[in-house]
Amino acid sequence: SGPAAVDGERMRAIAAPGNAANWMSHGLGWDEQRYSPLDQINESNVSRLGLAWFDDLETMRGVQATPLVVDGVLYNESVYNVVTAYDAATGEELWTFDPEVGAEWARLACCGPSSRGIAAWDGKIYIGALDGRLIAVDAATGEEVWTTQTFEAGPPLGAYSITGAPRVYDGKVVIGNGGADYGVRGFVVAYDAATGEQLWKFYTVPGNPADGPDGEASDSAMQIAMPTWQGEWWRWGGGGTAWDAFAYDPELNLVYIGTGNGSPHMWSIRSEGQGDNLFLCSIVAVDADSGEYRWHYQMVPEEDWDYTCTQPMMLADLEIGGRERQVIMQAPKNGFFYVIDRASGELLSAETYVSQNTWASHIDMETGRPVLQRGAHNGETPHLMSPSWLAAHTWHPMAFNPETGLVYLSAQEQGDVYAAMDAEDFSFTYHRSNSGQDRRSDPDLRAQLMERARAEEQGYLLAWDPVTQSEAWRVTYPHPGSGGVLATAGNLLVQGTIKQTLAIYAADSGALLWEMPIDQVPVAGAITYMVDGVQYIAINAGWGGSPVYNLAPLRNSTARLLVFRLDATGVTLPPPPEPVALPRPPFLMAPEAQVSRGRELYGENCARCHGPDAVGGVADLRWMTAETRAAFADIVLRGTLADRGMIGFGDQLSEEDAQAIHAFLIARANEDYADASAHP
Numbered sequence: 211s212g213p214a215a216v217d218g219e220r221m222r223a224i225a226a227p228g229n230a231a232n233w234m235s236h237g238l239g240w241d242e243q244r245y246s247p248l249d250q251i252n253e254s255n256v257s258r259l260g261l262a263w264f265d266d267l268e269t270m271r272g273v274q275a276t277p278l279v280v281d282g283v284l285y286n287e288s289v290y291n292v293v294t295a296y297d298a299a300t301g302e303e304l305w306t307f308d309p310e311v312g313a314e315w316a317r318l319a320c321c322g323p324s325s326r327g328i329a330a331w332d333g334k335i336y337i338g339a340l341d342g343r344l345i346a347v348d349a350a351t352g353e354e355v356w357t358t359q360t361f362e363a364g365p366p367l368g369a370y371s372i373t374g375a376p377r378v379y380d381g382k383v384v385i386g387n388g389g390a391d392y393g394v395r396g397f398v399v400a401y402d403a404a405t406g407e408q409l410w411k412f413y414t415v416p417g418n419p420a421d422g423p424d425g426e427a428s429d430s431a432m433q434i435a436m437p438t439w440q441g442e443w444w445r446w447g448g449g450g451t452a453w454d455a456f457a458y459d460p461e462l463n464l465v466y467i468g469t470g471n472g473s474p475h476m477w478s479i480r481s482e483g484q485g486d487n488l489f490l491c492s493i494v495a496v497d498a499d500s501g502e503y504r505w506h507y508q509m510v511p512e513e514d515w516d517y518t519c520t521q522p523m524m525l526a527d528l529e530i531g532g533r534e535r536q537v538i539m540q541a542p543k544n545g546f547f548y549v550i551d552r553a554s555g556e557l558l559s560a561e562t563y564v565s566q567n568t569w570a571s572h573i574d575m576e577t578g579r580p581v582l583q584r585g586a587h588n589g590e591t592p593h594l595m596s597p598s599w600l601a602a603h604t605w606h607p608m609a610f611n612p613e614t615g616l617v618y619l620s621a622q623e624q625g626d627v628y629a630a631m632d633a634e635d636f637s638f639t640y641h642r643s644n645s646g647q648d649r650r651s652d653p654d655l656r657a658q659l660m661e662r663a664r665a666e667e668q669g670y671l672l673a674w675d676p677v678t679q680s681e682a683w684r685v686t687y688p689h690p691g692s693g694g695v696l697a698t699a700g701n702l703l704v705q706g707t708i709k710q711t712l713a714i715y716a717a718d719s720g721a722l723l724w725e726m727p728i729d730q731v732p733v734a735g736a737i738t739y740m741v742d743g744v745q746y747i748a749i750n751a752g753w754g755g756s757p758v759y760n761l762a763p764l765r766n767s768t769a770r771l772l773v774f775r776l777d778a779t780g781v782t783l784p785p786p787p788e789p790v791a792l793p794r795p796p797f798l799m800a801p802e803a804q805v806s807r808g809r810e811l812y813g814e815n816c817a818r819c820h821g822p823d824a825v826g827g828v829a830d831l832r833w834m835t836a837e838t839r840a841a842f843a844d845i846v847l848r849g850t851l852a853d854r855g856m857i858g859f860g861d862q863l864s865e866e867d868a869q870a871i872h873a874f875l876i877a878r879a880n881e882d883y884a885d886a887s888a889h890p
């Protein structure tokens with residue numbers, strides 16, 4: 211055994227169940243079901259689960275990666291793509307590879323310098339680095355074998371980054387990118403896993419028609435897409451980034467690409483409010499060898515809301531209407547659960563799984579199109595949308611248990627206020643979130659959102675029957691934002707929760723079987739594996755990524771990789787950090803006009819990391835210390851905290867702008883200080 215055993219022949223078998231000891235691909239199998247046949251840990255003995263070993267990852271940022279395990283070696287990826295190999299049984303470190311990604315790249319990733327994972331094939335580990343490098347390292351030594359740059363960075367349309375896990379399908383590494391919120395043209399590339407040679411490239415949206423065909427695999431598909439666009443979308447990239455999910459069916463030889471939102475978000479600006487804008491927010495099936503288009507299904511025509519369809523896609527064979535169907539399933543941001551024939555792209559069913567869906571009343575099964583609610587599109591008057599860009603379900607891994615027939619996912623109700631800028635007022639800046647949203651928030655609508663958030667439990671673990679398209683059970687949480695899931699043959703369903711615990715439920719009933727406080731909210735999905743006859747469960751516990759409305763940041767410990775097994779004793783987590791008393795905010799002296807300017811600037815520049823309305827995110831700016839306030843302009847404009855990922859914005863914000871943002875933050879702190887429920 212040993213890492214050299216990551217060989218292509220054995221990897222080919224992973225799409226079939228039974229290869230249970232290892233976790234060799236992001237979603238376990240190429241079908242991405244995240245269902246392990248291991249059952250040594252099961253509902254009758256899970257109460258004996260204990261911590262076997264852990265490793266401090268020494269970051270307070272989100273750690274989203276699914277680790278891999280190959281023949282007793284666990285490969286994990288922390289922030290800025292640092293990869294470490296461990297003895298999977300003992301936790302002993304074997305090697306670390308740091309690609310030395312510059313902290314300035316954090317600014318081009320909406321939700322932090324995190325990666326959702328790595329890939330393994332034939333003695334190599336593949337890293338999709340934030341800065342666009344695809345790096346192959348030797349699985350045994352951690353030494354670099356080859357590197358290729360997957361995108362062209364820099365202005366005007368190079369605001370790409372990589373946050374998704376690469377996949378290796380039969381010797382081909384497939385990788386996408388993010389950046390549609392900043393302004394890019396989305397694409398997916400495949401490389402030869404052995405050499406790094408490019409095999410094909412598929413653009414997800416058309417470029418400037420005046421430039422002619424791209425000479426890439428997507429050319430024929432772009433003929434279909436082009437007539438669905440209007441105006442001069444290519445000036446802002448168009449979007450459609452494939453920033454997370456892929457799946458592969460080796461028999462059909464199809465690679466499934468989940469595509470993202472438009473760039474800019476506002477349909478009125480991007481495409482003059484006309485056309486479906488293919489292939490935004492779609493599943494596109496392409497030939498694995500040539501990258502050529504086979505079929506598509508678009509979940510969100512006329513994309514206007516930063517509704518992405520990059521959410522996990524799972525392949526399964528289900529009996530529907532008395533017939534065995536080969537399906538692909540997805541629960542994207544828009545709150546609908548889709549079941550699609552994965553050979554043809556035919557929509558089989560779609561139902562909403564959230565209690566309020568202000569986007570669409572239903573999906574018309576004749577046309578396969580959503581029937582939009584009145585007023586769903588954005589205009590100049592602010593309106594509430596739920597789901598919103600904050601997502602009914604985002605990248606957090608879901609799982610399918612063929613025994614129960616249920617799909618499990620982290621779901622949530624999170625609305626937000628939308629308004630479109632007038633097209634004339636829209637200006638495009640490289641590096642900046644270029645949404646076209648008018649960020650003047652409507653205080654009444656915001657108050658309504660907060661009221662709803664307080665009144666309802668808006669986060670839940672959902673068990674969903676994909677055949678009947680109905681809920682089987684749910685576990686509710688006090689807030690949105692719980693993590694991805696793992697399903698096992700022991701009737702177990704494993705999830706990190708917003709209550710700062712790791713919880714294990716009975717997959718058939720939802721009954722809580724085991725729960726452990728871990729002083730962290732794992733957002734990643736757990737994995738399970740076997741070494742020398744012992745089953746382990748491993749998870750990265752490091753909260754971060756998608757902002758959560760109305761949730762103050764958790765004062766949690768450093769991110770950790772946690773590994774459990776039955777009857778483990780003697781390993782305990784260090785005590786949590788002492789809670790910090792809230793500093794009383796300064797008196798608000800700024801005039802209303804300055805506060806409102808600050809609110810707009812905050813929305814465009816800060817909200818993606820620090821949370822909508824300055825709640826949530828990587829650091830809660832309402833409760834800045836006096837020292838931080840004194841250094842505010844230096845931090846914001848001159849990048850004095852750049853080593854922590856907070857890059858200076860001096861090239862696009864003035865001293866006055868920084869003062870306005872600070873005034874807005876003081877206003878927000880004063881609004882909330884008196885309200886104890888807003889406190890962390």
Ligand SMILES: O=C(O)c1cc(C(=O)O)c2c(n1)C(=O)C(=O)c1cc(C(=O)O)[nH]c1-2
Nearest residue numbers: 321373388389390391451453470518755756
């Ligand atoms: O449009 C894009 O290219 C893009 C990229 C990413 C990303 O790369 O993480 C996210 C999103 N969009 C997005 O809409 C979103 O809600 C989101 C959440 C997260 C996260 O890491 O939690 N990333 C992203």
Ligand SMILES: [Ca+2]
Nearest residue numbers: 391471516518
């Ligand atoms: Ca997006």
